[in-house]
Amino acid sequence: MSSQQGVKLQIESDHVVLDNGMLKLTISKPQGMVTGIQYNGVTNLLESRNDEIDRGISGTSFSVIVENEEQVEVSFKRTWDPSLEGQLPSLIIDKRFIMLKNSSGFYSYGIFEHLAEWSPFNLPQVRIVFKLSKDKFHYMAVSDNRQRFMPLPDDRSEKRSKPLAYPEAVLLVNPVEPEFKGEVDDKYQYSCENKDLKVHGWICSDPAVGFWQITPSNEFRTGGLVKQNLTSHVGPINLAMFLSAHYAGDEMVLKLKPGEPWKKVLGPVFMYLNTTTDGGDPLSLWEDAKRQMAVEVQSWPYSFPASEDFPKAEQRGRISGRFLVHDWCVSETSIPGNGGYVGLAPPGEVGSWQIDGKGYQFWTQADEQGSSMDMGDVVYEPPRHGPTLWEIGYPDRTASGFYVPDVDPKYINKLYVNHPDSRFRQYGLWDRYTELYPDKDVVYTVGKSDWAKDWFYAHIPRFLPKQQKNEGRRICTDHVADQILRRQRWQYEQ
Template sequence: MSFQGVQLNILDDHVVMDNGILQVTISKPGGIVTGVSYQGIDNLLEIRNEESNRGYWDLVWSEEGAGTTTGTTYVIKGSKFRVMVENEEQVEISFTRDWSSSLEGKHVPLNIDKRFVMLRGSSGFYSYAIYERLKEWPGFNLPQTRIVFKLRKDKFRYMAVADNRQRRMPLPEDRFPRRSRPLAYPEAVLLVNPVESEFTGEVDDKYQYSMDNKDLYVHGWICSNPPVGWWQITPSNEFRSGGPMKQNLTSHVGPTNLAMFLSAHYVGEEMVLKFERGEPWKKVFGPVFIYLNNLIDNNDPLWLWEDAKQQMMTEVQSWPYNFIASEDFPKSEQRGCVSGRLQVSDRYVSNEYISVNGAYVGLAAPGDIGSWQTESKGYQFWTRTDEHGYFLIEDVRAGDYNLYAWVPGFIGDYRNNATVTITSGCDIDMGELVYEPPRDGPTLWEIGIPDRTAAEFYVPDPDPKYINKLYVNHPEKFRQYGLWERYSDLYPNGDLVYTVGVSDYRTDWFFAQVTRKKGDDKHEGTTWQIKFNLADVNRTETYKLRVALATAYVAELQVRINVPNENPPLFTTGVIGHDNTITRHGIHGLYRLYNIDVKGALLMEGENIIFLTQPMCSSALQGLMYDYIRFEAPPSNDSTKKI
């Protein structure tokens, strides 16, 4: 098939990229996407919006030392337009804005170069940006940056973010005060008088559609008349922050379509990118691909989603793109690769090394064990091992990294102490790597599955007043609104008691330790109990309690053994966490592991009780989620034996 060459039409205040399949209109020199024409629709973007509120890059920033996840929102507008590539095969255009000392305190101290790319025969367009700050510039914080597209509400009503997470969506005006009732936070509303009655009584909240980076490759919207799809494809996670488990927003009522690069959601201030004065930095965000499709030989609009997934695989296989003009985006031959094998050594599970299947292995900036969870300045490259523990990380940008890993089924994090230096074309074999997860003695009992989430625990049905129909009888029922309130319904007077050997964590361990409602606006802390029996106790030895948390939000975990009111407690985390996972319908935030010594003298033959107290109670949304709890006996006599 022969396709028209790409044309660039430069007007006074706009430019138009046209390859015969679609036309993209961008303001000049601002670099705001004001129109996308496709399949006879003159503009897929919301024509009722101002031109600056249709398709744009934005960021949130604050001055150094602000200490917050919020700040000033800035829609990034260029002041200079340049043509980087213009031929029949490709057009790449640039919109830049430069910073100078005269702007200190008024604008974010960054030079920003936004790029848009169109290829011959491609049913879509690409966008990426280069952010740079120079050494002598003032410090600042950058909590968020992203691309936003606002589509026509009269066209795009069906949203898809995953195979089992797609639905027809309410209208944006359904969220207006006269049509909705506010809930516990601004993002969530109860639809009481929507334009279309089918949405009456539903909760709308953009956080119900969040996804982990590891799963977030394609999402978007379908227009039924004519049948057209708009899809945002992210072929690589290398420029996203926080690693594979970091959660980001996708699409939501608007209809709004997002490409999130950096955000503090589900983490808190620890995720905020912070610069000190005199700290240089440069990072390329993207490219991402905006893909448009339509029905050809099929009359089912949901085929558009299946086709978008196929296109996503094509984009992933094409990464890193070889057509990007900027020298700041290295081609495949300028990158390196790292391979090796990861095994686990846990003598209380096996006397042999354990092959790990599906372990996460990644390269991220040098740092402490687990630091990749909050790393935001550099690039990260992750893969999963095969069934024998072998891994290959390809197309890694040049630079210095540590190799990190974590293994589902085992607690803790692995970090290789050697600095991995990637150079152009290098092929580094790390050889046989062995992770020794925290372990002192044999397991006496355990609760949960060490997978960094609370998904395996009991997630209640929502209050019938607060339903999102998508998540009824859905495997991710934790995405329903208001589940924290169900704890008070299920435990109105006393707290959860879990008896080892009798209780089942799937039905008897509430997924989040939250506060209990006490009156209209008051709440109280909660104390959960774990009861267990010991036939004999070595009172001169030390036992070990290992508590892995899946998330925490302005919470504290106090641990006591057999004495419910002991002060001070045997252990406390202190106040931890700003993950906001409970509010935002997640099942995990930051992973935290605590290893607590329990002297045998504290234990008794027969029944023992561990008291887990979460005392923080100024709001209904405070609390924590457990990933996994294990109680270990003292080391056995052969504990020094080498494998």
């Protein structure tokens, strides 16, 4: 699809409409909530039955930043003053939306600011959420091998599902579509590392329409490349996660101290819409979305955001060099960091980038010679007290190669049955530890045991003996379940 129409902005009393001839975007004024997306003959791709009050932080003022035939950028801003103490977080929040000529989608970003004289507060999560029409979008894609037809949101209702260990997970006992009966639905099963989280979304078959969230850079996300984040899930929900404490807990919460100023641009991200021509296969929209993702990545940093707080390419520096590893126990000479990730992050203790949420991080991947961009040789010397005596697994921050048990048939997600790299995402695998080792914990004998068979992929406690099992579960749920699940999904996945 293409259109030579320029971008038009229509301003009404309670909403604005951005229209480039390919799609129309309706946004409430001054709240800044996207209430309508018209595309390919569909009046609104969003779930119109979603409660208006369930749409996040509202703006209190509206302004036009850019308006011409090539581009429209609008702002929905919410300010703060001490009279709002205790009612709202002490932040200025500026939500921006951009539409470009002949672009099949729209961009969104946020500018968050906290002044030094304002009260301190904690910010655990920032995200953009779209709830699509449940009558239209039934197929979800997160990656090439993680995509499927999904249950309906109705299937999670009390009469159609059974609650499991935490609210996000339910067992589908009477779904609308019988094919989903006996499956577990859990949004955490579709999480993804930031480095692989560039495009995900949903497909509607009639008419063929894809709705995709494309994130071209990780620089504004928290926790670096290996931080796990939510993607899409039953709703149908599509998320752009900027800041999240998921899988990490309190350490990842952004904490602004007394007297600490802070300002950060989150995004832009691109909401891409596509369709097929001549009755093509709707599932081909995923391949097209990946192609568009590559275009957006190549275009970063964007030249069109109007905010002075978003540095354009000409305002940014450039560094390059070669990443080498000097491990005297392995080689007398430095070894190229083949495929290693190289990043720039705010100063801090070793590893502090993993929990940083206030600053920006800039990452690239070295080639087989360890080269990225020319800043000379950067030599990493891993801490050593002597030669390695023994080790298990691969030092790649994953549980790859460890023993992942078969899922209990009662708690299955068909997507991950015999999945090559995501079997560990099945619900309830932590319970299998107690079943497999009811009397004592795993004992690994160096030189004899096989870590692919004898080392459970996650470190979790066993439940109490059978006669105390229910009480043990209650204690576990009340006090440490969150930590258990967090470790199961994060530490051993990383």
